[in-house]
Ligand SMILES: NC(=O)C1=CN([C@@H]2O[C@H](COP(=O)(O)OP(=O)(O)OC[C@H]3O[C@@H](n4cnc5c(N)ncnc54)[C@H](O)[C@@H]3O)[C@@H](O)[C@H]2O)C=CC1
């Protein structure tokens with residue numbers, strides 16, 4: 001006797017940068033139960049070149065059209081175009097997987113909208129770790145959640161908070177605490193750097209109660225995130241040292257892999273971790 005035939009889920013990717021292109025490559029190499037059918041890129045000619053060696057190149061479509069093409073829409077684009085991907089995906093009742101989690105935090109009304117349309121918003125662990133454990137302890141009482149992010153100064157450049165405070169990352173010569181506040185304030189001040197803090201906040205006790213520290217550390221080779229949780233069921237202490245990707249040193253190599261693991265979990269028979 002054979003099992004039920006496998007029903008493939010179709011995937012569309014918004015943005016073919018450090019995360020999107022690696023995820024696309026992995027899917028094109030073959031993942032049982034998943035088929036990459038569409039992608040969006042800002043530069044069509046560059047995208048065609050990137051996809052040239054693919055076995056089954058995805059159709060290149062505008063951001064807003066991804067939701068028409070695919071059941072799962074993965075957002076890996078700059079936060080500035082988040083709504084162009086998220087709104088159609090949610091309106092059409094798709095599975096929406098955002099990498100720009102910092103852009104989701106100030107738009108939590110999208111969750112209510114997804115409930116109305118039947119869409120699901122699945123936030124990947126991304127560059128972080130241990131959100132299964134954070135979700136588990138958050139089923140009980142939690143006293144505090146803190147994330148300490150350490151990055152080389154150039155990895156923080158361009159953040160609005162630095163301009164507001166007149167902070168020059170070129171002048172940092174020793175490990176320096178640049179910011180301490182809650183996850184909502186961090187997402188506003190460092191929109192390209194606190195996707196991890198946003199994901200942690202959503203997994204645990206919310207953005208107001210999640211504390212974020214951002215350190216600029218000259219010479220640091222790996223983006224390092226340390227999570228500390230005091231909860232009724234357990235004390236969590238977890239650190240990840242991410243290897244920067246070659247194409248975008250702000251983004252670690254772990255993030256596309258985390259998204260791939262999430263997508264596999266949507267179609268696999270055996271799934272491990274809550
Ligand atoms: N959740 C997490 O743990 C992490 C999330 N991120 C976030 O994920 C997002 C993507 O990150 P990366 O891949 O490193 O960025 P990237 O800059 O390497 O890639 C973004 C891509 O989107 C493309 N793009 C820009 N405008 C577009 C448009 N209008 N239509 C289609 N494509 C467009 C760009 O050309 C580029 O190829 C960022 O918002 C970043 O902050 C990054 C690292 C970790």
Ligand SMILES: O=C([O-])CC(=O)C(=O)O
Nearest residue numbers: 127193194195196223252
């Ligand atoms: O560490 C990384 O790779 C990226 C990061 O901090 C973020 O996006 O929040």
